[in-house]
Amino acid sequence: MRKNLNVIAAYSIMMGLIILVGIFQSWNIALSIFNLCLISAVMTMGANIQWGYAGLINFGIMGFTALGGLAAVLISVDPVQEAWSAGGSDILFSLFLIIAMVFAVRYILKNYKKSKNRTYIVAAIIILGIVIIRFISEPGIEAIENVEPAKTGFLGGLGLPIIFSWVVGAFFAGGLAFVIGKVALGLRADYLAIATLLISEIVIAIIKHEDWLTRGVKNVIGLKRPAPYEVNLQQTDWFINLVERFNLSKLNLITDLTERQTALNQLVIEGSSVFVKLCYSGLFLVVVIILLILTQKALYSPWGRMMRAIRDNEEAANAMGKNVVKQHLLIFVLGSAIVGIAGAMLVTQDGLFTPGSYRPLRYTFLIWVMVIVGGSGNNFGAILGGFVVWFLWIEAAPIGLYLVNLTTAGLDDTHFLKVHLIESVPYFRFLMMGVGLLVIMRYRPKGILPEKIEIK
Amino acid sequence: MDFINAIILLLNYIFVPALAYGSQLALGAIFVTLIYGILRFANFATGDMMSFGTMFVILFTWYFQSVGISLGVFPTALLAIPFAIILMVGYMLIIDKFVFKYYRTKKSPPVQLAMVSIGVMFVTQAVVRIIIGPSDRRFFDGEKFLIKAGEFKEITGLNEGLAIKSTQVITIIVTLILVSTLFWFLNKTKTGKSMRAYSDNEDLALLSGIDPKKIVMTTWIIAGILATIGGALYGLDKSFKPFTYFNNMLPIFAAAIVGGIGNPFGAFLGGYVIAFSEILLTYAYRKFFMYVLPESMEPDGLIQLLSTDYKFAVSFSILVIVLLYRPSGIFKGKVL
Numbered sequence: 001m002r003k004n005l006n007v008i009a010a011y012s013i014m015m016g017l018i019i020l021v022g023i024f025q026s027w028n029i030a031l032s033i034f035n036l037c038l039i040s041a042v043m044t045m046g047a048n049i050q051w052g053y054a055g056l057i058n059f060g061i062m063g064f065t066a067l068g069g070l071a072a073v074l075i076s077v078d079p080v081q082e083a084w085s086a087g088g089s090d091i092l093f094s095l096f097l098i099i100a101m102v103f104a105v106r107y108i109l110k111n112y113k114k115s116k117n118r119t120y121i122v123a124a125i126i127i128l129g130i131v132i133i134r135f136i137s138e139p140g141i142e143a144i145e146n147v148e149p150a151k152t153g154f155l156g157g158l159g160l161p162i163i164f165s166w167v168v169g170a171f172f173a174g175g176l177a178f179v180i181g182k183v184a185l186g187l188r189a190d191y192l193a194i195a196t197l198l199i200s201e202i203v204i205a206i207i208k209h210e211d212w213l214t215r216g217v218k219n220v221i222g223l224k225r226p227a228p229y230e231v232n233l234q235q236t237d238w239f240i241n242l243v244e245r246f247n248l249s250k251l252n253l254i255t256d257l258t259e260r261q262t263a264l265n266q267l268v269i270e271g272s273s274v275f276v277k278l279c280y281s282g283l284f285l286v287v288v289i290i291l292l293i294l295t296q297k298a299l300y301s302p303w304g305r306m307m308r309a310i311r312d313n314e315e316a317a318n319a320m321g322k323n324v325v326k327q328h329l330l331i332f333v334l335g336s337a338i339v340g341i342a343g344a345m346l347v348t349q350d351g352l353f354t355p356g357s358y359r360p361l362r363y364t365f366l367i368w369v370m371v372i373v374g375g376s377g378n379n380f381g382a383i384l385g386g387f388v389v390w391f392l393w394i395e396a397a398p399i400g401l402y403l404v405n406l407t408t409a410g411l412d413d414t415h416f417l418k419v420h421l422i423e424s425v426p427y428f429r430f431l432m433m434g435v436g437l438l439v440i441m442r443y444r445p446k447g448i449l450p451e452k453i454e455i456k
Numbered sequence: 457m458d459f460i461n462a463i464i465l466l467l468n469y470i471f472v473p474a475l476a477y478g479s480q481l482a483l484g485a486i487f488v489t490l491i492y493g494i495l496r497f498a499n500f501a502t503g504d505m506m507s508f509g510t511m512f513v514i515l516f517t518w519y520f521q522s523v524g525i526s527l528g529v530f531p532t533a534l535l536a537i538p539f540a541i542i543l544m545v546g547y548m549l550i551i552d553k554f555v556f557k558y559y560r561t562k563k564s565p566p567v568q569l570a571m572v573s574i575g576v577m578f579v580t581q582a583v584v585r586i587i588i589g590p591s592d593r594r595f596f597d598g599e600k601f602l603i604k605a606g607e608f609k610e611i612t613g614l615n616e617g618l619a620i621k622s623t624q625v626i627t628i629i630v631t632l633i634l635v636s637t638l639f640w641f642l643n644k645t646k647t648g649k650s651m652r653a654y655s656d657n658e659d660l661a662l663l664s665g666i667d668p669k670k671i672v673m674t675t676w677i678i679a680g681i682l683a684t685i686g687g688a689l690y691g692l693d694k695s696f697k698p699f700t701y702f703n704n705m706l707p708i709f710a711a712a713i714v715g716g717i718g719n720p721f722g723a724f725l726g727g728y729v730i731a732f733s734e735i736l737l738t739y740a741y742r743k744f745f746m747y748v749l750p751e752s753m754e755p756d757g758l759i760q761l762l763s764t765d766y767k768f769a770v771s772f773s774i775l776v777i778v779l780l781y782r783p784s785g786i787f788k789g790k791v792l
Contacts, residue, residue: 057567057570183776183779183780184776184779187779187783189565189566189567190497190498190566190567190570191498191713191779191783193498193567193570194498194709194713195775195776195779197706197709198706198709198710198772198775198776199772199776201706201768201769201772202768202769202772202773205765205766205768205769206769208765209763209765209766361581361702365500365574365577365578368571368574369574369578372571421586423589424585424586424589427581427582427585427586427590428582428586429582430578430579430581430582430585431578431579431582431583431586432582433578434575434576434577434578434579434580434581434582435575435578435579437571437572437574437575437578438555438572438575438576438579441568441571441572441575442558445568
């Protein structure tokens with residue numbers, strides 16, 4: 001108990017802060033912060049597995065998040081029959097060609113010795129393949145994108161409940177990670193960072209511009225929800241009764257009947273959105289706890305010990321007969337898959353998929369700040385990092401406004417400096433993140449909750 | 457005649473823009489490569505440092521404009537650049553003293569320095585946005601075109617016009633002067649030589665009495681000059697927006713690695729490799745073939761290899777291919 005005191009203290013302070021937001025701002029805001037904190041926590045757990053356990057830098061988190069989001073779209077949206085009949089066969093044929101191309105290249109790489117000719121033939125197959133595939137898929141893509149472009153214009157998905165996409169998102173992200181890992185894991189740490197960063201940009205470019213698959217920058221809105229809709233809740237009796245019972249003391253103060261009814265209606269509207277957010281919180285919390293148990297188990301298993309050995313001294317681990325390359329690939333895939341889950345969760349919560357919103361600052365660098373600040377190698381630290389950093393990211397603007405008002409209190413309200421500073425309050429969050437990261441890196445390089453390995 | 461038209465078309469839409477864009481990338485890539493070679497970390501704050509320098513250029517330009525100083529046909533920004541460089545170099549040295557020096561003396565692994573540079577990135581970005589705001593700004597003044605498309609058509613009697621913006625010419629000339637001075641400095645002067653020696657083998661360089669403090673300081677000064685001028689040229693040619701500058705970091709990294717990181721000459725050429733391949737692969741060649749081919753063979757489609765949306769993706773794909781087949785870059789930089 002004693003040795004976990006700092007963990008408990010840190011988490012209680014964090015929870016206290018969120019509750020304070022609930023009391024002083026509103027429970028709606030507090031819960032939306034809490035939900036995003038949970039999603040961020042899942043992302044940081046993924047990054048932490050890669051960085052904390054194995055020392056791999058993955059700056060491609062944005063790409064994996066977006067793939068998870070794509071999974072949510074492809075699973076939950078109803079299939080667009082017209083689009084399928086318009087261009088489905090072309091797309092399927094192109095897909096078949098791509099698979100055939102990959103197998104042809106693999107066959108050549110496996111069965112022939114490395115030579116100049118082999119390289120040329122492989123290059124020729126790839127270039128020819130791309131040209132042919134473009135030629136075949138173009139009419140199909142055009143036909144699909146012309147099917148009611150304002151409403152659909154894409155193939156749609158499978159029409160399944162969106163919860164399934166959390167698993168599928170993990171597979172998507174893991175699959176991409178497998179390919180990237182095969183290509184890039186041999187690189188030195190900082191090159192791996194740059195390579196993954198750029199590859200994730202390619203992924204985003206594809207998601208943004210392949211309208212037949214993702215609707216691109218036209219966005220997909222109105223995704224199905226795993227939670228009830230506010231509008232439906234506001235009309236169900238049990239919910240109204242529930243709200244009434246919760247606020248009985250407040251309502252009893254009002255004697256006038258019509259006034260009481262309007263007050264109740266107001267409370268029901270507020271309560272419904274809080275209730276929906278609570279549903280999400282419950283779902284996310286389940287994911288976070290399952291992942292936490294699994295990652296903790298992995299960390300203290302023989303496998304976890306091996307990963308740390310590889311991280312701390314690759315050559316020695318290699319000499320002891322551990323397959324470093326294979327383990328690196330495995331952990332890269334696992335971590336990215338977890339990030340994929342988070343991506344699907346994010347889209348599930350928002351109910352919309354906006355490829356244009358995936359930016360490296362928000363989805364890669366901010367997640368890294370979370371991992372470093374929280375404590376790399378320590379799952380509790382990573383989750384805490386997700387909570388602290390996201391909380392600050394959201395609350396930075398109010399805090400910044402307060403500070404600006406405090407420091408410029410002597411100035412006139414129309415003074416140009418004060419006006420300018422108040423206008424730029426939203427950017428104080430960058431400043432806060434940067435300074436926070438620099439301070440933590442300098443004075444507490446292992447994070448708020450440092451890695452702590454005990455042999456059980 | 458058609459053939460000349462086709463050539464002019466390519467010059468107008470591919471060659472000139474790519475040359476200007478390539479020069480801007482090249483300056484950034486040399487910046488990255490110098491920091492990587494001598495200070496030994498991947499600087500993720502590249503784009504934001506460039507926007508920081510450009511911000512000073514813009515502020516000075518505004519000041520000069522308000523006072524009424526101008527360079528006539530040349531943009532006022534050219535006058536502002538030297539002043540901006542002084543402030544920028546100061547900023548670089550302050551950052552180094554308070555942030556990077558600690559990790560350098562501790563001999564931290566490059567990964568840690570890269571993480572620190574992310575912190576610097578956040579702070580720089582915040583400062584730029586707080587001072588000048590996130591919006592799109594144009595600070596170009598003076599004569600806009602050197603050759604206008606219409607005039608060119610009149611003079612030559614061709615169907616295709618060739619428009620050359622003065623910013624493009626300024627970009628190319630300034631880049632050439634700057635880069636040749638830099639190479640002269642690195643190859644001929646004593647400080648430059650000791651910088652290269654330090655980049656090549658730190659221990660040996662220290663043994664032969666090279667002062668690391670001086671090397672590091674010179675590197676930051678050169679980096680400040682490159683970042684300010686590179687950023688200002690990009691801003692003059694297109695426009696200044698902090699977010700775009702942050703994104704430009706990606707093709708700049710690609711250019712530096714493709715050219716062979718740690719090798720300034722490689723980075724210089726890498727910038728052009730990236731710029732030309734981006735534009736060549738995403739240009740629609742329909743009109744070109746209409747000129748070159750006989751009428752009966754006129755193409756129906758746009759004859760575009762990739763849609764322009766994939767402009768960035770092209771350079772990153774080149775990077776991935778280079779990393780796969782020639783990890784030290786085209787011009788043999790450090791082996792990864």
